[in-house]
Amino acid sequence: MFALVRPLRKYMHYVERAAAYESLFLRRRALETMKRAVIQPFTDKEIASGLVYLGLLSLKMKNHRQALDYFDQSLDMIMEEPFPYSSNFGKIIKAFIRQGDKERAQYWLNQLLAKQSYDRRFKRLEKYREILRA
Structure with missing residues (x-):
C-alpha cells in the first residue's frame, strides 16, 4: 500500500491515504488525514471535496451533526463556481x-x-x- 508511505504533497495523496485507512477500517485515521488535507493550500474545489469526504466519514462514524456542518461548509465554499x-x-x-x-x-x-x-x-x-x- 504505497498510499500509506508516500509523502503527502498533493490533494490526491491525502485522499488516497484516507481511502487506504478507510479500507483497513481505520476511519479515525482517515478522518484525521482529511482534516489535515482541508487546511493545506489546495484549490477551493479540492478543499470542498475534502470537506465532503469528511462529512461522509462522519456519517459512517454516526457523527451526523458534524457531517452536516462539513457538507454545509463544502457547498458554501464552491456554490458560485461551476462544478x-x-x-x-x-x-x-x-x-x-x-x-x-x-x-x-x-x-x-x-x-x-x-x-x-x-x-x-x-x-x-x-x-x-x-x-x-x-
Whole structure:
C-alpha cells in the first residue's frame, strides 16, 4: 500500500491515504488525514471535496451533526463556481433530510438544481423535492 508511505504533497495523496485507512477500517485515521488535507493550500474545489469526504466519514462514524456542518461548509465554499455533478450530492441532501434539517436540505437542493444550466445530471436530484414536500 504505497498510499500509506508516500509523502503527502498533493490533494490526491491525502485522499488516497484516507481511502487506504478507510479500507483497513481505520476511519479515525482517515478522518484525521482529511482534516489535515482541508487546511493545506489546495484549490477551493479540492478543499470542498475534502470537506465532503469528511462529512461522509462522519456519517459512517454516526457523527451526523458534524457531517452536516462539513457538507454545509463544502457547498458554501464552491456554490458560485461551476462544478460537475456527483452522486455524493444526493447523499448530502438525504443526510440533511434524515437529520430533520429540511430547511438546509431545501436550500442546498435549490442551489444544486440551479446547476442544471451547465450539467443536466443535476436533474437527478429532482426526486428529493417530493420527499421534502411530504
